[in-house]
Amino acid sequence: MAFSLQNGIIEPLKTVFENGAAAVVAINRKYAHPKITMSPVVKAALLLLRLYLIFLVALLAYKFYTIVTGA
Amino acid sequence: MDFLSRFYFNYRRIIKTIQIYLLLAGPGLIVMIADNDAGGITTYAATGAKFGYNLIWFLILLGPVAYFVQEMTVRLGAVTKHGHAEAIFSAFGSFWGWFSLLDLSLVNWLTLVTEFIGMTAGLSIFGIPPVLTVIIVVAIMMAIVISGRYWTWEKITMVLCLVNLIYIPAAFLVHPSMDQVIHNGFIPNFPGGFNGELFFFLMANIGTTIAPWMIFFQQSAVVDKQMKEKDIPWGKFDTAVGAVFTVIVAVFIIIVTGTLLHGMDVESAAQAAGIMMATNPWVGTLLAIGLFDAGFLGALCIALTSSWAFGEVFGWAHSLNYKVKEAIWFYLFYFFGLVTAGCVVLIPGAPLVLITLFVQVVAVTLLPAALVFLIILLNNEEIMGKYKNTLFDNIANITIVTCIIVVSSLYGISTLFPKLFG
Numbered sequence: 001m002a003f004s005l006q007n008g009i010i011e012p013l014k015t016v017f018e019n020g021a022a023a024v025v026a027i028n029r030k031y032a033h034p035k036i037t038m039s040p041v042v043k044a045a046l047l048l049l050r051l052y053l054i055f056l057v058a059l060l061a062y063k064f065y066t067i068v069t070g071a
Numbered sequence: 072m073d074f075l076s077r078f079y080f081n082y083r084r085i086i087k088t089i090q091i092y093l094l095l096a097g098p099g100l101i102v103m104i105a106d107n108d109a110g111g112i113t114t115y116a117a118t119g120a121k122f123g124y125n126l127i128w129f130l131i132l133l134g135p136v137a138y139f140v141q142e143m144t145v146r147l148g149a150v151t152k153h154g155h156a157e158a159i160f161s162a163f164g165s166f167w168g169w170f171s172l173l174d175l176s177l178v179n180w181l182t183l184v185t186e187f188i189g190m191t192a193g194l195s196i197f198g199i200p201p202v203l204t205v206i207i208v209v210a211i212m213m214a215i216v217i218s219g220r221y222w223t224w225e226k227i228t229m230v231l232c233l234v235n236l237i238y239i240p241a242a243f244l245v246h247p248s249m250d251q252v253i254h255n256g257f258i259p260n261f262p263g264g265f266n267g268e269l270f271f272f273l274m275a276n277i278g279t280t281i282a283p284w285m286i287f288f289q290q291s292a293v294v295d296k297q298m299k300e301k302d303i304p305w306g307k308f309d310t311a312v313g314a315v316f317t318v319i320v321a322v323f324i325i326i327v328t329g330t331l332l333h334g335m336d337v338e339s340a341a342q343a344a345g346i347m348m349a350t351n352p353w354v355g356t357l358l359a360i361g362l363f364d365a366g367f368l369g370a371l372c373i374a375l376t377s378s379w380a381f382g383e384v385f386g387w388a389h390s391l392n393y394k395v396k397e398a399i400w401f402y403l404f405y406f407f408g409l410v411t412a413g414c415v416v417l418i419p420g421a422p423l424v425l426i427t428l429f430v431q432v433v434a435v436t437l438l439p440a441a442l443v444f445l446i447i448l449l450n451n452e453e454i455m456g457k458y459k460n461t462l463f464d465n466i467a468n469i470t471i472v473t474c475i476i477v478v479s480s481l482y483g484i485s486t487l488f489p490k491l492f493g
Contacts, residue, residue, distance in 0.1 A: 023385055027165065034164040036451060045443050046163070056436055056483075063487045 095305040096312070097225040098292035101372065102141060102285050103313025104232040107320050108369025109189020110182070110430070111279040112340040112362055115321045118272050119328030120337040124247075127256030127322050129273060133280045134318040138311055139471050140281050140442065141289055143449050145306035146458045148293030155290040156380035159444050162454070167440070172384055174437040179284050179377045181430045183412035186373065188423055189366035191416055192341030196348060196359040205413035212371055212409055216402065221295050221391040228371060234364040236316075238323040241357040245330040252326060274482035281475055283437040284376045286445060291379035295390050300458065324361075327354060340365075370409065378405040428486050435483030439476040446472060 036042060107115075118126055144155065151158055156175065160168030190208055191201035215227050261269055289310075298306055328343055331351060337343045340362045348355035375391075378401050382389020388398035395402050415421055446468055449460045460468065485491050 027160070027168075027384060031160045031165045031168055034162060036162040036447065037453070042447055045447060046167075049440050049443055052439060052480075053436060056480075059484065059487060060432070 099310030100313040109366035115324040119325035120332040123329040124256035125262040138314040144290040148290040157383035186366040186370035193363035219394040242323040288376040
């Protein structure tokens with residue numbers, strides 16, 4: 001039996017990605033709502049974490065810019 | 072007679088206590104000793120070469136720091152029976168969950184590459200080609216986990232932990248001056264004054280003390296070992312013993328390089344071992360074996376951490392107590408991480424130095440989040456019940472976590488901008 005690209009590679013890969021995507025959707029649905037009580041302290045901590053990550057991403061972007069432009 | 076019976080009773084009691092400890096020991100001891108991975112060994116070797124014995128006191132201070140952070144994962148794992156990745160998804164929702172899981176996978180994979188760099192460099196001193204090292208290491212690491220019993224994996228890993236103590240005889244072989252070790256090492260001092268270079272080394276040492284994978288690893292290991300609330304005191308004791316050992320190993324590495332290479336700029340532990348092979352072959356050999364073992368232990372734990380985390384979130388069977396065919400995705404993920412990281416080291420001209428530096432930068436994007444989540448979860452009475460943080464726990468943990476976040480962030484930023492601290 002001749003090897004078929006469609007049946008041998010594309011279809012199995014398609015199935016893997018479809019199953020993966022379905023698993024991600026199921027996980028997102030399962031954990032859609034945080035179970036922890038969002039007290040002011042928790043909210044403040046999560047906000048600070050977001051700001052910290054934005055700061056780090058900005059630094060990385062700046063570093064990337066200096067490398068690309070040679071500045 | 073009374074004396075003899077009391078002696079026998081106490082002897083039996085001590086033996087029984089040791090037996091119980093050996094039964095429950097594992098996650099804390101392994102995570103702490105694996106913390107002295109290839110990157111850690113390099114940091115300590117470079118610190119000893121640069122500053123002699125002068126920063127030993129600082130490393131001793133880092134022992135309690137590591138203990139206080141890791142002790143929280145014991146309680147969280149034993150009470151919730153969930154790994155850290157699953158705990159984050161469940162408590163904070165999918166945004167923080169995905170961020171933690173994907174960031175953990177990236178930083179773990181990059182760290183795995185650095186472990187393979189250490190292992191191949193360590194064995195290349197004995198003339199073993201990197202390709203052979205990678206093949207043998209991956210084969211042994213697969214063989215260790217496929218026994219289908221967590222207990223077997225844990226005890227084999229604890230034997231590997233014993234090899235990490237190889238730096239102790241190495242230190243005795245170099246005949247250090249005990250007077251200088253005590254005088255220079257145990258009295259807090261900043262050699263040459265507090266300058267940018269010293270600050271960089273202090274940051275590097277703190278950076279190697281707590282890594283994101285350690286938090287995820289120990290919590291998952293506690294769950295896989297099926298530890299219960301009643302085992303928490305033993306888990307904490309195990310973590311404390313591990314913290315003592317990790318400091319002892321670090322101090323002895325500093326003594327070795329501080330004695331033989333003081334005043335030199337050492338860039339890697341392999342370089343230090345190579346230099347010593349010429350003058351002190353036995354010490355160089357022990358250092359190279361230690362470097363290989365450190366990389367091996369680190370890779371073993373880090374590859375498992377990613378597999379556990381993905382297994383928890385995706386709902387795969389994710390325990391070392393399963394046979395390969397029962398938890399195929401768990402073992403495939405573990406194998407895939409090891410093989411790809413090993414192959415990177417074999418690519419001619421691969422940017423290995425860049426990868427080593429990049430690890431620090433990626434780690435600081437995850438470490439603060441993982442630590443903050445840990446503190447929040449440990450303060451939640453609904454989750455932790457009577458095992459939640461006490462006031463003393465919070466004062467100690469929040470102080471330590473704040474310091475780690477600030478210093479590791481500065482370390483990551485200084486990796487991006489090397490001239491920042493002069």
